[in-house]
Amino acid sequence: MAETKMPVERPLSPHLLIYRWPVTMVMSIVHRITGAGLYFGTLLVAWWMIAAAAGPNAYSTFAAFMNSYFGRLILFGYTWALLHHMLGGVRHLIWDVGHGFSAAERERLSWATAIGSVSLTVILWVLGYLVMGGSH
Amino acid sequence: MVAGKLSTPLSRVRGLGAAKTGTETFWRQRVTAVANVPLAIAFVVIVVSLLGRNHAAAAQILGSPLIAIIMLLFIASITTHMRIGMKEIIEDYVHEEPARAILLMGNIFFTLAVALASAYGILRLSFGVFGV
Numbered sequence: 001m002a003e004t005k006m007p008v009e010r011p012l013s014p015h016l017l018i019y020r021w022p023v024t025m026v027m028s029i030v031h032r033i034t035g036a037g038l039y040f041g042t043l044l045v046a047w048w049m050i051a052a053a054a055g056p057n058a059y060s061t062f063a064a065f066m067n068s069y070f071g072r073l074i075l076f077g078y079t080w081a082l083l084h085h086m087l088g089g090v091r092h093l094i095w096d097v098g099h100g101f102s103a104a105e106r107e108r109l110s111w112a113t114a115i116g117s118v119s120l121t122v123i124l125w126v127l128g129y130l131v132m133g134g135s136h
Numbered sequence: 137m138v139a140g141k142l143s144t145p146l147s148r149v150r151g152l153g154a155a156k157t158g159t160e161t162f163w164r165q166r167v168t169a170v171a172n173v174p175l176a177i178a179f180v181v182i183v184v185s186l187l188g189r190n191h192a193a194a195a196q197i198l199g200s201p202l203i204a205i206i207m208l209l210f211i212a213s214i215t216t217h218m219r220i221g222m223k224e225i226i227e228d229y230v231h232e233e234p235a236r237a238i239l240l241m242g243n244i245f246f247t248l249a250v251a252l253a254s255a256y257g258i259l260r261l262s263f264g265v266f267g268v
Contacts, residue, residue: 039218042250049257052195059191089169132188
């Protein structure tokens with residue numbers, strides 16, 4: 001059998017990890033992660049509808065969970081994920097019709113997604129607590 | 137959709153490859169994305185307006201015709217959108233069989249179950265189990 005030579009250690013081409021992450025890439029990844037989060041978050045929507053249809057006992061179980069700290073945390077995350085995915089989706093629709101492809105516009109749209117989703121989430125929760133009349 | 141020198145002018149003008157299909161999923165994802173924007177905003181408004189209300193009030197509001205129809209549209213649109221989205225994620229990251237086939241199938245089961253369970257709840261409220 002012929003002697004096999006060990007392959008020479010050649011330099012690999014640079015990969016994602018050595019670059020500073022561009023904001024467009026981060027928003028793309030976050031868009032997918034929030035989409036996956038919302039996917040499982042729909043279980044809460046289904047639970048809510050089923051509980052409402054099942055009666056007062058089932059509904060108060062659901063309400064108790066959503067009023068717990070853990071439930072509130074999930075709902076807060078769900079709110080942000082929904083708004084982020086929505087704004088990111090609008091950004092994609094803008095690209096779909098052929099606009100916003102210059103470097104500056106891509107950066108601006110991506111930052112708008114990030115900042116917009118966080119601000120809207122905070123505004124919505126302040127609004128939510130005002131609706132509840134500060135009782136919780 | 138490569139229309140090379142070997143394809144006939146007819147097949148080129150039809151713009152379809154050998155599969156004769158392929159853009160429905162892409163298009164459906166855009167249609168549901170557009171629908172999701174107003175429907176999700178409406179959903180958020182419904183959630184906020186139902187905060188802290190008891191079962192009787194929530195059941196009455198959720199079962200009222202306008203809210204019930206909005207909720208049904210919302211459920212139909214998001215479950216279609218998320219089925220396509222998760223299919224894309226699975227196809228991107230899972231390459232081994234049978235895991236791939238199992239997950240792709242599970243994705244369909246999950247999204248349909250969520251859709252039907254939610255719709256069942258809304259319709260049950262709407263058709264007045266609580267006499268409202």
